[in-house]
Amino acid sequence: MPGTHETTAETETGQVLSAAQKAGPALVAAHRLLGRELGALAAEESRTGSSSKDRTATLRRKKLLLRDVSRHLADAVSTVALLAGLEACGVHGQYPQDAAGRPRTELAPLEGLDSDTYLEALARLSRAVEALRQVYLPTVKNPDLAHPEDRPAMAEAVTHLRTAYDVLAAWVDDDDDEDEDQAATLGRMMAELESICAPLPVPQVDLSDEDVIARVLADPRLAARTGRALRQQRQVPSAGAAT
Known part of the structure; x- marks a missing residue:
């Protein structure tokens, strides 16, 4: 697990970015790209019209599931933004101090930026990824709908989700089997989505x-x-x- 202030990236101006500062923009970008997929689903539903009730029902279900994805991603963004704000304010679990600068542990500390804090963001990301997998579950009658309607947009979205996952998963405590299992499960779901949303070969x-x-x-x-x-x-x- 990285230390409290360990950084993960550097901007063009030389400013060092924290884990939350790197994961946040990636999640925001993924959230924004969901709009393109929703628009493409609506367009396909319009083209289908009344020619296939089953296909129309599947497209409508996918749109509802995509709303769940956006909600979970919004939660993940809020959590990461809170972490970034705490970091910016220099908050890392400090206790009040007495006149000699000694911590007074009888009093409530500030929020700590430990692995548990980042695991909450990882858990919310996991719910978003699981919901996105549900969008592309194949159906017997419409197997062609098991892939994105706007494949370039979703391929880019999944790339951003991978960036956020890699950053947040680095905070998992190696000594906690349950946390490691959670991160590993999310990693497998990410790999599955990367395959589903992979760009098509250039003709x-x-x-x-x-x-x-x-x-x-x-x-x-x-x-x-x-x-x-x-x-x-x-x-x-x-x-x-x-x-």
Whole structure:
């Protein structure tokens, strides 16, 4: 576990950033990007219309779950902002002092910036990540909806969540098995989200058969649309067919 005042980054001006000061902007950025995903979900719901009640219901459920993600992330931001404020004010669990400068432990101390304080922020981040995993759980009828609608936005959001996780998890007490298990579980969920939200491969000018197959397999939505297009193509009579 880092010391109370251990730093994690340095700005371009040479100012050293604390763990909370680094995690905070990352969480704020992830929270902001959720708006793009919500907008993309709403657009897909509008395109679906009344053509598929099940698909529309799934899209609406995803939007509701995304609201939970935003709420948990807002809680995590508030917690980290409190930590950053305590650090800025020089608060680190001090007791009142007597005339000789000795701490008077009979009196209440200020908030301490120990591992427990950072674990609260990590717990709130964990709830946000778990809620985001629920957004992309696959369904039997609509497996293509198990990935982001705005993949670039969510790939960036998950990158910011990873930054916050790496910073906050560094404060976990190595001697506390329960805390280590919590951090490890969150790490596994982060890895799963990174796979789900990973950017699609950049298409080449001339795609080989293997490139096309890899791209289709990497995107369930593309696979579903490709299948529908092929089925529709088979149903369309050729131009030279007799009428």
